[in-house]
Amino acid sequence: MISRFPGLTPTRSRAVVHDGLVFTVAVAPDPVTSSMYEQTAKALARIDESLALCGSDKSRILSAIVYVTDIKRKDEMNRAWDEWVDASNPPMRACIGVDLEPPHIVEIVVTAAQ
Incomplete structure (x- = not known):
């Protein structure tokens, strides 16, 4: 069974x-x-909210992909990540430089256990 939690637009969960x-x-x-x-x-705060909605939390994240528009600014992203992540259960993570729809410069994709 697939459970979908509505997003802000009707075409996205x-x-x-x-x-x-x-x-x-x-x-x-x-x-x-x-x-x-x-x-x-x-x-990351929105990730916390979404995980809680699904009965999970950041300690159960298996993998994360972080997309950033300027890989040279990755240290800023890393600082926020390091403050947020459950250090006793760190997930696998990749960071990829991409073009995102402005004004967004960071997008995070997470897979977690429920």
């Missing part, structure tokens, strides 16, 4: 649960600042 796995994606909510640190922190 906030999170999906299937067979005990949680899949979710987050960006910082509007209004968006140009700070990569702040956008990352706010996106």
